[in-house]
Amino acid sequence: MDRIIEVLKDRIGEERLNHTLSVVEEALSLAKRHKAPEDKVKIAALLHDFAKNLTLEESLRLAKEYGLKLDDVTITSTELIHGPLGARMVKEYFNIGDQEILxxxxxxxxxxxNMxxxxxxxxxxxFIEPGREFEGIQIIxxxxxxxLDEAxxxxxxSTISYLLKKKSIIHVNTVHARNFLLGKRLGENINEKA
Known part of the structure; x- marks a missing residue:
């Protein structure tokens, strides 16, 4: 774990590392509460922003080098590309093969x-780490x-509302995630009907 933190210090900088460590702390607290495997949660939380500080140009170049197939929405934003690219990079860099972590x-x-x-x-x-503050976060x-599902x-x-106000693109995964959870509430699969 110390090796990962040292790599992160160089790769993402101190400010992003502080955010990451807050995410790890929050994730481990939730893992204990919901009886999830803490080792997997810790590694994934620690490495979730591995590709965050790259420019869009660098991200697209690396995605091409790794042979990542990205949809037309993902390629428009570092906010969207850093997740799949980061997973691919940590798979190579740290030899992580656990698909749940990735x-x-x-x-x-x-x-x-169906997360x-x-x-x-x-x-x-x-989303809820202590460094984040916006209306409604305390309730979440x-x-x-x-x-977890309701949160x-x-x-x-909250994300969809924010993106609508900004007139930003909403990734289809976000819509499908919401619809899936709504379907669970209603006892049906909404995404299959869409």
Whole structure:
């Protein structure tokens, strides 16, 4: 773990590392609360922003080198590309083959339908870590302690609302994640009907 932190110091800088360490702390707290594998949660949370500080040009170049197939929305933003690119990079750099860890890194920004508990925890920990402050976050933080799905549903609603106000692109994974959780509430698969 010390090796990963040393690499991160050089790679993402001190400010992003402080955010990352807050995400790790939040993720481990949620893992304990929801009985998730702490080792997987810790690694995924620690490496979730591995590709965050790259420019869009650098990200696209590396994605091409790694042979990543990215959709037309993902290639427009470092916010979207850093998840899948980061997962691919840490797979190579740290020889991580655990797909659940890699998926948690890949989808920590957009979410996706039918996330595992590890994926949910990393997604939420990044969203609610103590350094983040916006209207409604305290409610989502409280909900995360009792119901991961409901907290994620609230986080996705918050994200979609924010992106709509900014007139920004909303990744289809985010919509599918929300619809999947809504379908679970209603006892049906909404994404299959869409």
């Amino acid at each position: 998926n948690a890194i890949t989808y920590h920004t957009t979410g996706r339908e 595992t508990t590890v994926e949910k925890i990393v997604f939420l920990a990044d 933080r409280a909900k995360a302690l009792e119901d 994620i549903f609230m986080a996705l609603d």
